Amino acid sequence: MQAAPHNSAPDPDGTSEPASQGAPIDPALATLRRLEQEFARILDTSAESSAAADNPVSDGASETTAGEPIFVTRPFLPPFDEVEPLLRRIWQTRVLTNGGPYHRELEGRLRDHLGVPQVALCNNATTALIVGLRSLGLSGEVITTPYSFVATSHALLWSGLTPVFVDVDPRTLNLDPARIEDAITPRTSAILPVHCYGHPCDVEAIDAIARRHRLKVIYDAAHAFGVRRKGRSVLNYGDLSVLSFHATKVFNTFEGGAIICADPARKDQIDKLKNFGHDGETSVVDVGLNGKMSEMNAALGLVQLNYVDAAHARRQAIDAAYREGLRQVRGVRCLEDSGEDTANYAYFPILLGPDYPISRDALNEALKRDGIHPRRYFYPLISEYPMYRTLPSARREHLPVAAAAAESVLCLPIYPDLDEAIVARIIRRIANP
Missing domain, CATH: 3.90.1150 (Aspartate Aminotransferase, domain 1)
Incomplete structure (x- = not known):
């Protein structure tokens, strides 16, 4: 059956939806x-x-x-008249960044909403991944998935780390725990799984492997805002989790991201790393970068949380x-x-x-x-891009499940x-x- 042209209105004769009074409602x-x-x-x-x-x-x-045209997603925006007073306050105070009042308030409200111990806001999730990796002091190889957005592995390369790709579970399309241990070498320092499409990884199995081999775990939780497993936030697993607040995400601040961690000392380290490594006005304690969220983004996030x-x-x-x-x-x-x-x-x-x-x-x-x-999320595999395809773990025959998914997936x-x-x-x- 040929679908109606996209520029036509729904037809009351039933081409778009049954209009009969007696028709059963789906x-x-x-x-x-x-x-x-x-x-x-x-x-x-x-x-x-x-x-x-x-x-x-x-x-x-x-x-x-x-x-x-109907795209795969469209950013949600709250009523502008609810955002405007916060913007006026920014204009009055001229506090635009550097951990201002909206930034601090949003961190607190997100802690409560998500049920997590510590939230460190960043200007985007890729920066958050890079800062998180730096905070864990990693080196050598990191086991990760080829089935994700390319920023997952790009953050590893930016951090001087080598991605080691492991195939995904055919049911969930998340990193397959059964294949992780075979990929561990003396150079392995961490595991970087992705909660793909917001569906959680087998976090218990992954964390058990990490404990056995004394590896760090940083979850790319870009898709997983608000997801809970066994009564607790999925963000509480591993050493760190990273959220994305990009415009297309379930919760957005136009651009933005956050690192979830368990203890105040780790958050303090992350806060320094995202502010050039500064520890006070004249002291620099690490090689940081500028990863701070602005007050404009934080203000939008505060209103977005209401919806x-x-x-x-x-x-x-x-x-x-x-x-x-x-x-x-x-x-x-x-x-x-x-x-x-x-x-x-x-x-x-x-x-x-x-x-x-x-x-x-x-x-x-x-x-x-x-x-x-x-959209064909995720096609092609990360492992097929030129900066990754020469890695031994990127060979397609090692990744049959991920390769098959990339050739058959369509996100509606x-x-x-x-x-x-x-x-x-x-x-x-x-x-x-």
Whole structure:
């Protein structure tokens, strides 16, 4: 079935959604509608916007009626009038950076919200990774995953460390603990796993391996804001965890990041490293860099925290709608959770099997022609980029699971104000390529 052109409004004759009074309502879409209404109420949107959320064929669905392209994500922003007073205060005080009042307040509120001991804010997650690696005094080799955004391994190279790639678990696409020990050598100093798509690694197994071999563990938790496992934050595992607050993340400060650690002494060291290594006005104690978060970013983060739970509920409803709609589509596998008791629904990856009618890349192009822009997260593998491909561990035959995932994955659009009619249209397009 050919999908409707992306610049057309949803058609009340049923091409976008059944409009019959007697038609049964899909439970996933019903949940989506209910949470969409609540999200609209929390954001204090106009009555017209609320009506559009309740009626999927309403002209209020601006993404559909205007024919705007639908990208894999869109940054959530709170009402500007709630941010403006904080900005005015910055203009009045002229405190722009260097651990100002909003910076300090955001660190405290994030500690409480996430349930972690220490939070050190940074200007972005890549800087945070580099600072975190430096704080642990690492050298030699670090075992990591080839299936991630390239910044994970770039931080190792910037730190003078050699990545050693290990294959991923076929069910979770996270670093496979069963393969880690075979990669450990006398030069290994740490393990750098990634909570891919926000699904936690097998943290207990990884931490046990690290203790056995006296290795440090730093988790790239860029996707894992708010994720909990066995009643506690997944950020509390390992020696350090690093968060991203980039514009596309579940919680954003435009740009930003944070290092989570267990003790005040480590945080004090990290705070010095992200401020050129300064310890007071005239003393420099380490080779630091400028990794501080500005007051502007921290102010936005303070307001964003007021909406993160509502945004999470919307993501959860969209996730449920995708799963219900794609459940019976042959050749489509929706990635399941990996043991978290609180997920954050940061991404919605599907993996296409050999019994799907067309290739992953063909579906990607078909969706783009329909105004939908998914992403092949993560393709190609990090190990296939020129600065890594000559490493012995980068050989494709050593990484069969990661290589297969990179060739079959497609992340579908998911963000809080994604219209339910668009979600339904994406499902139909995948079901009828």
